[in-house]
Amino acid sequence: EARSELEGLLARDPQHVAARLQLGYLQLCAQDQRAVQTLEAAVNSASASRSALGAAKVYLALALDAEDRRGAGAGNMGRPGRRAEQVIREGLSLHKNLQCVWQEVERGTCDRPVAAVQRLRGICDLDLTSLQARHLLQLLYRASGRTDLPGTGWGTPLNEGASSRLGSVSL
Numbered sequence: 018e019a020r021s022e023l024e025g026l027l028a029r030d031p032q033h034v035a036a037r038l039q040l041g042y043l044q045l046c047a048q049d050q051r052a053v054q055t056l057e058a059a060v061n062s063a064s065a066s067r068s069a070l071g072a073a074k075v076y077l078a079l080a081l082d083a084e085d086r087r088g089a090g091a092g093n094m095g096r097p098g099r100r101a102e103q104v105i106r107e108g109l110s111l112h113k114n115l116q117c118v119w120q121e122v123e124r125g126t127c128d129r130p131v132a133a134v135q136r137l138r139g140i141c142d143l144d145l146t147s148l149q150a151r152h153l154l155q156l157l158y159r160a161s162g163r164t165d166l167p168g169t170g171w172g173t174p175l176n177e178g179a180s181s182r183l184g185s186v187s188l
Contacts, residue, residue, distance in 0.1 A: 074108030
């Protein structure tokens with residue numbers, strides 16, 4: 018129902034960045050491959066605020082990386098995930114709250130992955146399920162060239178069933 022309302026709103030106002038961001042997030046949660054296209058449109062919107070642009074890039078990076086992990090990513094002839102890593106670096110540069118949490122992780126303040134995941138989930142203007150936060154943490158480590166992700170058994174964050182909670186991105 019929410020998806021159809023957002024699609025209706027976008028049909029009336031194609032430049033509505035918040036609606037496009039929320040639709041992209043719903044698609045990301047549903048592992049819908051249209052998330053990439055929807056979030057790219059949000060990223061390319063001239064009216065997006067810095068915060069909305071940062072969130073859109075984070076969600077887009079997650080969607081791109083998920084697509085690569087499923088083997089559906091196009092244009093990554095060299096190294097899968099390369100575009101996702103670039104987009105997450107851009108999102109990190111735009112999203113101040115994510116920067117603060119990532120700096121804590123890099124300094125070792127969040128020395129356990131569970132603590133880092135909880136800190137990521139606690140970012141007020143970036144809605145993440147537990148699996149998305151775990152995926153984001155792995156992507157941030159990869160994008161920064163770090164290979165020292167603490168703990169084991171992290172595996173692939175996808176294909177593990179439904180998320181622990183739905184997000185609450187709002188208009």
